[in-house]
Amino acid sequence: MGDSRRNSPTPHASLSRFSSGRAATLLERLPSAPGFWRSPVRGVGFTAVLGLVLLAGITLLFVTGLLSYAAYNPDLNPVNDKTPDKGLLGFYLFAWPTGPHWLYRLTQGLHVTVGIVLVPVLLAKLWSVVPKLFALPPVRSVGHALERISLLLLVGGALFEFLTGLLNIQLEYLFPGSFYPLHFYGAWVFFAAFLAHAGLRVPQAVRVLRSGGLSGKVRDDPLESPDPAGPTISRRGALAMVGAGSLLLLVTSAGRSFDGPARLLALLTPHGAAEPGSGPDGFQINKTAAAVGITTTETGEGWWLTVSGPAGNLRFTREQLLAMDQYSAALPIACVEGWSTSDQWWRGVRLSDLAALAGYPDRPPGVLVESVQRSGPFRRAALRDNQVRDPRSLLALQVNGEDLSPDHGYPARIIVPAAPGVLNTKWVGRLTFGEL
Amino acid sequence: MNRANPRTLVRRWYGEGTLHLVLMAASFALAGYAGVRLLAGDTLGVAVWFVGAALVHDLVLVPLYASADLLLRRCSGRRSGSVNYVRVPAFLSGLLLLMWFPLITRQAEHYEPYSGLSPDVFLGNWLLITAVLFLGSGLWLVFRTVRPRRSETKERPSASH
Numbered sequence: 001m002g003d004s005r006r007n008s009p010t011p012h013a014s015l016s017r018f019s020s021g022r023a024a025t026l027l028e029r030l031p032s033a034p035g036f037w038r039s040p041v042r043g044v045g046f047t048a049v050l051g052l053v054l055l056a057g058i059t060l061l062f063v064t065g066l067l068s069y070a071a072y073n074p075d076l077n078p079v080n081d082k083t084p085d086k087g088l089l090g091f092y093l094f095a096w097p098t099g100p101h102w103l104y105r106l107t108q109g110l111h112v113t114v115g116i117v118l119v120p121v122l123l124a125k126l127w128s129v130v131p132k133l134f135a136l137p138p139v140r141s142v143g144h145a146l147e148r149i150s151l152l153l154l155v156g157g158a159l160f161e162f163l164t165g166l167l168n169i170q171l172e173y174l175f176p177g178s179f180y181p182l183h184f185y186g187a188w189v190f191f192a193a194f195l196a197h198a199g200l201r202v203p204q205a206v207r208v209l210r211s212g213g214l215s216g217k218v219r220d221d222p223l224e225s226p227d228p229a230g231p232t233i234s235r236r237g238a239l240a241m242v243g244a245g246s247l248l249l250l251v252t253s254a255g256r257s258f259d260g261p262a263r264l265l266a267l268l269t270p271h272g273a274a275e276p277g278s279g280p281d282g283f284q285i286n287k288t289a290a291a292v293g294i295t296t297t298e299t300g301e302g303w304w305l306t307v308s309g310p311a312g313n314l315r316f317t318r319e320q321l322l323a324m325d326q327y328s329a330a331l332p333i334a335c336v337e338g339w340s341t342s343d344q345w346w347r348g349v350r351l352s353d354l355a356a357l358a359g360y361p362d363r364p365p366g367v368l369v370e371s372v373q374r375s376g377p378f379r380r381a382a383l384r385d386n387q388v389r390d391p392r393s394l395l396a397l398q399v400n401g402e403d404l405s406p407d408h409g410y411p412a413r414i415i416v417p418a419a420p421g422v423l424n425t426k427w428v429g430r431l432t433f434g435e436l
Numbered sequence: 437m438n439r440a441n442p443r444t445l446v447r448r449w450y451g452e453g454t455l456h457l458v459l460m461a462a463s464f465a466l467a468g469y470a471g472v473r474l475l476a477g478d479t480l481g482v483a484v485w486f487v488g489a490a491l492v493h494d495l496v497l498v499p500l501y502a503s504a505d506l507l508l509r510r511c512s513g514r515r516s517g518s519v520n521y522v523r524v525p526a527f528l529s530g531l532l533l534l535m536w537f538p539l540i541t542r543q544a545e546h547y548e549p550y551s552g553l554s555p556d557v558f559l560g561n562w563l564l565i566t567a568v569l570f571l572g573s574g575l576w577l578v579f580r581t582v583r584p585r586r587s588e589t590k591e592r593p594s595a596s597h
Contacts, residue, residue, distance in 0.1 A: 085473050120531055130498055141451020146460045152490060153467055159489035171546040172538040176481025181473070186486070188470030196463035200456065232509060232519050241524055245531050252532070252565070267561040268536050270544075276552035284551070291549045407552060 031134040040228035041238045042128055044221050045214045048205035049239060050125040055198055057118045058158075062191050064111035068336060069184060071096045071104050071420050076366065077382035077436045080423075082180035089188055098390040101343075101417035105334035108420070109257040112338020115165055116253050116269070120245030122158060124238075129223065147200075150193050157190025169270050169337040178377075214239070259283060259342040271339035280400035281408050283341045284333065286421055287376070289406040294427050298372040303411050305395075309358025309433040318411045321397060324349050329392035335421040346415045348396035351388045351431075358433040364388045366436045369414055372429040378422040382436050383414070392417045395428065501530070521577045525569035532562055 027033055074081040075093045083090075097103065139145045161183065168179045175182055212218055214235050233241070255266035259275070266272025275282050289295070305321065307314045328347045334340035355364030366384045373379040387393055393416045397404065404410040409426030416424060446454050475482050505523065512519040538544040539558040547555045 083473075085476060087469070087473075089470060089473075116535070119535055123531075126493065127498060130494060133494055143450045143452030143456050143460070146464075147452070147456070150460060150463055152487065153463075155493070156486045156490040159493055160486050163485075163489055166535055167538065170536065170538045170544045171550055172544040173546070176478040176485055178477075181477065182482065185470045185474035189467045189474055189486075192463045192466035192470065195466075196459045199459045232517065233523070237520070241520075241527060244524065245528055248528055248532070248565075249535070267565065268532055268539070268558060270539060270547065271551060271553065273557050273561060274553055287550050288552045291546075 031131070032136045034131070034135075034225070035227040036134075037131040038225050038227060038229040040225060040231045041233065041235050042131070043224045043235065044204075044208045044218050045212060046235045046238065047125065047128040047223055048208045049214060050121055050128060050242070051201060051205050052209070053121050054118065054125055055202060057114055057121065058194060061111060061115055061118070062187065062194075064107045064114075065183075065187055066092065067107045068104070068111060068420070070094060071107070071418075072423070073382065073384055076384055077368065079368070079378075079380040080382050082178060082377070083184050086184070089185075095384055095386055096418070098387055098393070098417040098419075101331055101392065102334075103418040104420050105257065105332050105340040105418075108334055108336060108338055109340055112165070112169060113250070113254055113257070115162065115338075117246045117250050119162060119166075119249065120242050122162065124242045126155065131223065150196055153189055153193035154197050157186060157193055160186050161190050169339075171270065256339040258340075269339075270337065271335075276407070280402040281405035283344060283408075284335075284339060285407045286333070286335055289427070292373050292376055294373060294406065298429075299406065299411050299427060303372070303429075305412060305428065306430040307354050307358050307433070308430065309355070309360060311357065311359035314357060318397065321349055321395070321412065325353060326397075327391070327394060329394055329415065329417070331392060331415050331417050333421050333424065345400050346394055346396040347398040347401075348394040348412065348415075350391060351383070351393045351395060351414075351416075352391065354395060354431060355388055355433045358431070360433055365434055368432040368434075368436060369425045369428055370430040370432075371425050372427045378425070381414075381423045381425050383416060383419075383423065384436075387416045387419065388433070390417055395431070518577070521573045525566070525573045528569050529562075529566040532565065536562070 028035060030036060069090075070093050072080050072082075073093075073096055074083065074086070075090060078084065139148065164175050164179060164183050164186065167174055168183070173179070208218055218224070251265065252267045253269040253272065255262035255264065256269050256272040263272060263275065271284050276285050289299075303318065305316045305318075307316065326347055327350050328345060330343040330345050332341050332343050351367065352364055355367070356362075364385065365388070366382060367388050369381050369383060371379045383393070394414075395412050396409070396415045397412055399408060404413060409428070412428045413426045414424050414428060443454060446452075446457060450457055474486075504526075508522055508526070509519050512522070533540060536558060539547065539555055540562050542555050542559070544555060547553065
């Protein structure tokens with residue numbers, strides 16, 4: 001907003017000899033010259049407002065991100081753990097609860113939607129301080145050098161996290177490795193730099209906003225252009241433009257956490273704008289049966305469920321499962337990608353009833369769930385004892401009054417309250433109850 | 437100056453205050469602990485993505501949109517305020533394109549087979565949103581150009597008091 005090169009050399013440059021005058025003019029045209037950056041919008045007040053918004057927003061992203069990591073119960077069993085080398089970074093892990101049943105839908109919806117909405121704020125913040133990248137001398141002291149390296153971790157880390165997140169929800173896996181370790185370890189590197197930056201700058205930001213506010217004059221403002229171009233937009237106006245960007249992103253993405261008309265309004269986000277089908281099983285699908293190679297060969301007449309435990313290996317056909325006591329639970333599907341469905345009406349056999357058949361009549365342990373799916377990172381998943389014991393945790397056979405469709409896991413799938421979508425295993429072939 | 441004062445020593449040899457040194461040390465230790473794990477897989481690829489993201493942003497994206505903005509201001513001539521009627525919708529539309537590029541350009545090849553949803557809607561939706569933004573901005577410009585004349589005619593009687 002308003003950066004432009006000067007058209008004429010400065011007076012002191014033209015006073016020098018011709019050649020050094022040329023050199024001075026050249027220096028004046030480089031981004032390292034303070035006069036190169038001419039937007040009148042830049043100033044510590046403008047940066048402080050954006051910085052404080054990011055302080056709150058990124059803290060929320062970090063906390064909800066850590067919660068999502070805990071929701072996978074990575075410490076329960078290696079099949080849930082995509083980051084086995086986490087070491088102390090998993091220090092806070094706890095048994096993910098099963099209530100309220102919309103817990104993961106809320107935390108992960110916030111994580112992704114707030115992340116999307118913060119993109120224009122982040123870009124504006126980086127724009128507001130870009131002259132400092134080129135400022136001379138590049139290094140003033142040891143402390144300054146360390147801070148600049150830390151800033152590379154901060155800026156690189158922020159962009160790395162937002163980029164991997166945005167690509168992952170668009171199912172565009174361009175990044176160099178699995179999303180889980182990249183986004184998780186990247187978050188810690190970024191947050192380490194973020195904490196240092198906040199520690200050094202937040203007091204300054206608060207002081208600036210208290211003393212002069214957004215448009216007030218700050219003495220020796222290091223971000224204000226010494227030679228500003230004519231104003232085309234006020235600081236307030238520029239902030240409003242950034243806010244309009246966030247608002248537009250919120251309107252075109254928040255609906256992907258709901259069924260019905262709200263989702264249709266999510267015009268530009270993955271799993272927004274449309275439902276995959278109509279009718280009782282027309283709600284959102286993470287991976288279709290066709291995408292993971294599930295056909296009637298695996299799920300047709302020859303399918304049976306194996307339930308293992310102290311009572312041995314028991315086999316059940318779908319008819320036998322349907323003949324057991326059937327229970328209902330209204331639960332959503334909530335994906336790590338931030339989209340979720342409204343509550344669906346699932347019906348099937350309680351996991352605790354199956355545990356009883358396997359030899360755990362009361363206080364059942366956890367269960368290892370295996371899909372008939374042959375490949376894929378979550379074809380096996382472990383559920384903790386609190387998840388098995390919740391009466392709403394089902395091996396679902398029907399949804400919304402109809403048999404499950406192949407894309408929603410026919411002949412049988414897991415549904416557990418408040419669990420991330422991928423732990424609600426589809427096309428289940430085996431349940432092994434016991435210590436995990 | 438008291439040479440033995442550790443604060444003065446830190447300031448002289450380090451160039452910043454003690455709090456700065458403590459924060460940097462803590463930050464790098466934590467970043468290092470996580471960074472070793474981040475780089476454990478495809479070390480070069482991750483490093484390129486991490487540093488490259490910052491470089492591409494600072495040296496490509498910022499100059500690109502700053503130049504576009506400069507061009508826009510040159511084209512809009514003297515009426516400096518009118519530039520925002522193009523700048524704001526162009527910024528909003530560009531932001532959407534930047535963020536959802538894989539979906540809008542149908543690069544995200546997993547999207548349709550995985551989700552059972554067609555990605556074809558996104559290009560149309562983006563174009564429609566862009567059209568609405570520019571149309572709204574145009575209407576607002578017309579409204580703003582017409583309104584001052586009205587207020588002038590309204591103010592005339594009061595001015596004659």
